[in-house]
Amino acid sequence: MMDFLNLIPVTWLPLLESVFYALVFPGFIAILLLAFFIIWFERKAAARVQMRYGPLWVSKRTGGIAQLLADMIRFSFQEFIVPEGADLIPFVFLPGFLLAFSVLPTLFIPIGPYYSHIFPAGYTLLLSVAFTLVIPVYLVVLGWAADNKFSFIGALREAYLLISYEVPFILAIASAFLLYGTLNLVEVVTIQERSLPGIILNPVAALVFLIAVIRATGRVPYDIVEADSELVFGPYVEYSSLMFGFVMGVPYIELYSYSLLFSVLFLGGWAPITGVGFLGGLIIPGIVTFVKAVIVMCALVFLRGVYPRYKLDKAVRAGWSWVFYLALIALLLSAFMSRVL
Amino acid sequence: MTQEIKTIPFTYEALSQLKMSEGVLELQIGPAHAGSGHMRIVAWVEGDTVVKVDPDIGFVHRGVEKLSEDRIYIKAIPMVERPSLVDTVNANLGYVMALERLLGIEPPPRAQYIRVITAEISRIMSHLYGIAIYGIFMGSSTVFMWAMADREPFIDLLQELTGARITYSHIIPGGVRWDLPKDFAENAEIALKYLENRTKDYEKVWINNPVVVARSMGVGKLSAEGAIRLGVVGPNLRASGVKYDIRKEEPYAAYEEFDFEVPTFKEGDSYSRLLQRVEEIKQSIHIIRQALKRLPDGKIIYEDYYKRMSPLMKKIYDEKGRVKFTLMLTSLSPPKGEAVSRVEGGRGEMFYYLVSDGGKAPYRFRVVTPSFRNLPFFTHVMPGHKLADIPVIYGSIDYFPPEADR
Numbered sequence: 001m002m003d004f005l006n007l008i009p010v011t012w013l014p015l016l017e018s019v020f021y022a023l024v025f026p027g028f029i030a031i032l033l034l035a036f037f038i039i040w041f042e043r044k045a046a047a048r049v050q051m052r053y054g055p056l057w058v059s060k061r062t063g064g065i066a067q068l069l070a071d072m073i074r075f076s077f078q079e080f081i082v083p084e085g086a087d088l089i090p091f092v093f094l095p096g097f098l099l100a101f102s103v104l105p106t107l108f109i110p111i112g113p114y115y116s117h118i119f120p121a122g123y124t125l126l127l128s129v130a131f132t133l134v135i136p137v138y139l140v141v142l143g144w145a146a147d148n149k150f151s152f153i154g155a156l157r158e159a160y161l162l163i164s165y166e167v168p169f170i171l172a173i174a175s176a177f178l179l180y181g182t183l184n185l186v187e188v189v190t191i192q193e194r195s196l197p198g199i200i201l202n203p204v205a206a207l208v209f210l211i212a213v214i215r216a217t218g219r220v221p222y223d224i225v226e227a228d229s230e231l232v233f234g235p236y237v238e239y240s241s242l243m244f245g246f247v248m249g250v251p252y253i254e255l256y257s258y259s260l261l262f263s264v265l266f267l268g269g270w271a272p273i274t275g276v277g278f279l280g281g282l283i284i285p286g287i288v289t290f291v292k293a294v295i296v297m298c299a300l301v302f303l304r305g306v307y308p309r310y311k312l313d314k315a316v317r318a319g320w321s322w323v324f325y326l327a328l329i330a331l332l333l334s335a336f337m338s339r340v341l
Numbered sequence: 342m343t344q345e346i347k348t349i350p351f352t353y354e355a356l357s358q359l360k361m362s363e364g365v366l367e368l369q370i371g372p373a374h375a376g377s378g379h380m381r382i383v384a385w386v387e388g389d390t391v392v393k394v395d396p397d398i399g400f401v402h403r404g405v406e407k408l409s410e411d412r413i414y415i416k417a418i419p420m421v422e423r424p425s426l427v428d429t430v431n432a433n434l435g436y437v438m439a440l441e442r443l444l445g446i447e448p449p450p451r452a453q454y455i456r457v458i459t460a461e462i463s464r465i466m467s468h469l470y471g472i473a474i475y476g477i478f479m480g481s482s483t484v485f486m487w488a489m490a491d492r493e494p495f496i497d498l499l500q501e502l503t504g505a506r507i508t509y510s511h512i513i514p515g516g517v518r519w520d521l522p523k524d525f526a527e528n529a530e531i532a533l534k535y536l537e538n539r540t541k542d543y544e545k546v547w548i549n550n551p552v553v554v555a556r557s558m559g560v561g562k563l564s565a566e567g568a569i570r571l572g573v574v575g576p577n578l579r580a581s582g583v584k585y586d587i588r589k590e591e592p593y594a595a596y597e598e599f600d601f602e603v604p605t606f607k608e609g610d611s612y613s614r615l616l617q618r619v620e621e622i623k624q625s626i627h628i629i630r631q632a633l634k635r636l637p638d639g640k641i642i643y644e645d646y647y648k649r650m651s652p653l654m655k656k657i658y659d660e661k662g663r664v665k666f667t668l669m670l671t672s673l674s675p676p677k678g679e680a681v682s683r684v685e686g687g688r689g690e691m692f693y694y695l696v697s698d699g700g701k702a703p704y705r706f707r708v709v710t711p712s713f714r715n716l717p718f719f720t721h722v723m724p725g726h727k728l729a730d731i732p733v734i735y736g737s738i739d740y741f742p743p744e745a746d747r
Contacts, residue, residue, distance in 0.1 A: 050486035149368055153728070220480065221552050229376035229478045229732045307552050309480030311729045312389060314555055 017282075018107065025286055026106050026260060034294065035252050040065045042301040049305035072245055080241035085147035094142045095239065095246040098135060102250050105131040105257040109264055110185050111286035113274050124185040128261055129173050135254060136162040136216070139225075142247075143235035154234020157312055158225045161215055164319030169212035171327035175205040175334035176265050179341070189269035191341070198266035201337050205330035206266040210300070211323055213258040215315075217251045219300050221307035224315055255297055263292035365392060368728075372400050376478055376732045379742040382719065389727050396719040402746040409706040414440055414673045415513060415666070417706065421693075422508045424710060425744040427470040430456075430463035430499075431686035433512045438593060438682035439693040440514050443675035451639045452516035453595040458529075458632045459511060460594070460684075461625040462499060465536070466492045467687025468576075468618040468625075471739035475615060476547065478736035479556060484547045491539055494532035501528065513664065514673060515643030520662030526633045533626050540619070548619065557611035561722050561734035564609055571717040575689020577738050580617040581609035587685035598635075599628050611737035618739070646670070674701050686711055688739050712745035 021027055040055060044063065047054025055064030082091060108128040110121075120127075136158055143155020179202055180188045192198055199206045215222040225234045236247045263269060269292075270285030310318075368384045371377025381397035405424060409417040421436040422429040434456055441448070448456075469488045476484030496506050501522055503509040511518050547553055563573070568581035578585055586603040588596045604620035606613035640647055642664050650658065654665050664670075679696045689711030696705040718738045723731055 046482065050483050051490050052486060149366060153366075223480060224729075227480070227729070229480060230729055232375045305483050306546060307481065307550065308476065308484075308556065309729075310552055311556050311727065313727055 022103075022107050025283075026109070026111050026290060027103060030290070031103060031106070031253055031256055034256060034297075035249060036065060036068050038252055038256075038294070038297055038301060039068050041298055042304060043067070045298075045302050046305045072242075075242050075245040078241040080243055081238075083147055083238050086238065087145040087147065090141055090145035091238075092243075094138055094145065095243045095250075098138050098142070098250045099246050099253070101131060101134050101138065102253040102257065105129075106260060108185075109257070109260045110189075110269075111260070111264075111289045112270055112282040113186060113189070113285060114282065121186065122182075122184050125173065125177065125183040125188070125265075128185075128257070129170075132216070132254065132257055132261075133166065135250070136166075139235055146235065146238040148238050150231045151235045151237045154225050154227070154231045154237070157227075157231075158235065160312065160316050161222070161224060161319070164316045165212050165215040165323065168208050168319065168323045168327035169216070171324075171331055172205045172208040172212065175202060175327070175330040176209075178331065178334040179205070179338050181338060185264050185269075189264060189271055192268040193271040193274075195341055197268040197271070201341075202266075202330055202333050204326055204333055206262070208323060208327045208330055209262060209266065210296075213255070213262070214300060214303070215319075217255040217258065217300075219251075219255070220304040221310040222315060223309055224312050227309060229309075255300065256293065259293035259296040259300070260289065262296050263289050267292045267296070364388075370731070371397075376735070378735075378740070379746075382731065382735075384723075384728070384731060386728050389729075391724055391726055391728060391731065394719050394723040394731070396716060398716070398742060399746050401743045403743070405747045406706050406708060409703055411702055413671060413701050414675070414703065415670060417703065418510050418513070419508060421708065422510065423743075424708070424747045425467075425686065425688070425691075425712075425741065426507055427741070428463050428467040428687040428744075429508050430459045430511065431467075431684050431691060433510060434460055434594070435682050435684040435686070435691045435693045436695075437512045437514055438684065439680045439695045440673075440675070442680035442682060443678060443695055443697050444514060444673065445676075446515055446643050446645070448516045448643055449640045450595065450637045451520075452641045454632050454636050455517050455521060455641060456512055456594045457596060457599070458521075458629055459499060459502070459509070459517075461628045461632075462495050462529075464687045465622050465625050466495050467739075468622050471618055471688070471736075472543075472547075472615065474739070475733075475736035478732035479553065481547070481550075481553075484543070487539070487543070487546075491536060494535055498525070498529055498532055501525070513642075513666075513670065515646045515670075516641045516664065518664050520641050521636070526636075529629060529633060533629060536622070537626065540623075543619070548615070553615075554612065556729075557615065557733055557737065559608075559610050559612075560726065560730050561611045561614075561718070561737060562609050563718070563722055567721075568609065571721055572714055573689075573717065573738075574711045574714045575686070576617045576621060577614055577689065577715055577718070579603065580606045580614040582607045587683050587690055591683060593682070593684060595632070599631050601628050601631075611733050614737040614739075672701065674699060688712055688741065688744065689714060708747050710744045710747060712739075712741045713747075715740055716745060 023029065044054045055067035058064050058070045059066040082088065105128040108124045108131065110124060139158050140155045143151045143158065176198065177183060179198065180191050182188060195201065218225055226236070227234060231237070236244065239247050270288045274285065365385050365387050368386060369381060370384055371381040372379060379401040381400070383395040383397060384391050385393040403423060405420050408420060418433055418436060421432050425432050469492045473485045473488035476488060499509055500506050502519055502525065503511045563581050565582040568578050568583055582605055584603050584605050587593070589603055601624045604617060604624065606617055641662065646669060647655070647658070649669050650667055654667055657663055657665055675697045677697055677699045679694070682693045684691050691711060692709035694707035695703050698704040715738050718734060718740070723734055726734065
């Protein structure tokens with residue numbers, strides 16, 4: 001492997017690494033494989049709580065893990081229906097945009113100590129957060145474009161929740177910045193390696209981050225935007241065929257990006273493993289980061305087995321009251337801890 | 342969200358002439374909607390606040406009353422069961438009681454006890470179903486699956502007794518069709534124990550869940566006066582603080598011989614309606630235990646009917662404890678007159694009215710089901726709440742469209 005890398009001009013390496021990042025790991029292919037696992041896990045875990053089997057008959061020996069593949073095949077043979085009054089261009093293209101933008105943040109989250117992208121490494125935290133924040137805007141447009149009252153209400157709910165939970169989220173990111181004093185995620189992990197993981201240094205910020213993630217990805221109890229018994233999947237109500245598969249997959253990919261960011265910011269990323277080369281510097285630390293992220297994801301999707309749905313006005317009030325106060329406390333805690341560090 | 346009852350007259354004309362301001366969105370929730378059931382709820386929302394609700398019912402009208410008029414009396418039994426599919430025993434019991442009053446017969450005590458046992462099992466199943474629907478309307482698939490699955494031991498019990506899982510048609514004029522199997526008491530005790538143990542799980546995950554409390558406490562409040570004025574019945578009435586239960590007010594079957602409480606709650610909100618059902622399940626368990634302990638011996642069919650059985654039928658009855666449909670049962674023709682019966686079903690008071698002209702089929706048959714009586718919740722309680730409260734109130738009143746449509 002090293003010989004192969006030596007043949008490539010050195011100036012190409014950052015570009016190649018970016019392509020590897022985006023397409024293989026932790027990008028596209030890893031996400032596809034993970035989507036299989038996490039959707040299967042969510043359904044199996046909920047089924048275990050609910051005294052039933054969950055997916056079983058598609059590849060019975062592996063416990064039905066290929067169910068998603070079967071679903072996708074079924075989706076792809078369905079007709080894609082565009083409602084009469086729908087705004088055609090946004091309606092057709094936004095699911096693809098959503099999918100792309102939900103994958104993009106992974107490009108800026110380093111999974112190993114040697115991060116040499118074509119993108120400025122000093123701003124990785126800022127860039128990854130910025131790209132996660134684009135998605136809700138598209139969701140609002142998507143809800144409006146479908147020309148359906150329920151999707152419109154879903155879009156409005158998304159807008160309300162977006163505003164009330166983005167502020168605590170940004171404050172949690174800000175307190176992480178204050179804590180580590182850098183926007184470079186590689187340095188963030190180095191600092192955590194030297195001292196303690198961020199979740200111990202500032203547990204409040206981690207909590208606020210997780211609440212905002214549950215909100216942003218529409219996990220229970222914050223599945224207010226989708227709300228199947230009120231709005232029948234809100235902004236996505238008019239989608240059929242593969243497009244439905246896309247828009248249903250977006251929250252999981254978002255969840256993956258956020259969890260990766262969480263594992264780097266608060267769980268110490270690839271610490272305590274560091275090495276050199278393609279294998280020791282990228283793949284093994286990458287797997288460590290990845291496993292931490294998957295554990296976070298599993299914990300978050302498990303909430304579905306426990307909680308019912310929260311209400312819009314109460315969620316907005318919570319976002320502006322106790323979640324916001326917690327975020328402020330996290331900021332103060334960070335200011336204190338950064339002195340100690 | 343204060344609890345005053347809206348003073349909207351309950352007629353379609355008045356509702357449709359109500360002046361609507363600008364910026365009001367009309368939502369057609371149903372009939373093909375995940376949160377509507379077999380009905381349409383037309384809701385007008387201003388912002389997130391519901392200003393007017395018009396329930397559009399009748400999508401699953403089966404014509405039970407009219408169909409009964411050209412069938413012999415006992416053929417109406419499977420039909421009255423159909424509308425309230427999760428509470429079939431009580432529907433069956435109500436119709437048969439009206440018929441027995443027309444015929445002027447009284448079933449023997451053992452049959453009465455068996456009726457009480459099956460009716461209470463049916464009530465437990467109905468309440469569990471209500472809790473399940475409440476759960477899924479609030480977005481908790483866990484409670485939906487749990488409560489639906491926890492009906493299973495009771496379905497098995499009645500399956501062992503009757504052979505059917507949902508529509509038993511077990512109660513016939515003069516008694517019941519099958520005697521209890523030998524191990525019924527033991528199996529029933531196992532099922533009751535199981536449900537009692539499960540109550541703790543429900544308390545952890547559902548009843549004391551902070552999200553459930555936040556979403557249902559204070560939502561859909563109805564005062565005692567309001568409940569009486571709107572004429573709501575059953576657990577919804579009792580959750581508003583009115584102590585009214587047909588089993589106590591006008592005891593039928595063997596209910597006066599049992600010692601049980603009628604639980605009530607003062608608040609009258611969705612949360613207390615949930616707790617009301619849980620408490621009533623506990624009382625039903627208590628009643629079933631008493632009935633099984635004191636089950637009298639004797640016939641399960643009216644003495645005179647037994648005497649008039651053919652020797653073969655008598656042999657089957659003596660050996661298997663099973664009443665075959667004899668010619669005498671299939672050709673019932675009560676004397677001219679009318680009769681009324683009321684039973685306390687799982688969802689509330691069920692009312693049956695039978696008129697006989699001396700023929701082999703009812704001249705007129707009238708059913709008033711509890712879900713229909715609980716319909717004013719839509720028009721009078723929902724306005725003023727948020728859009729997300731519609732499924733919560735709907736689920737908490739345990740409204741079942743086929744039952745209301747009959």
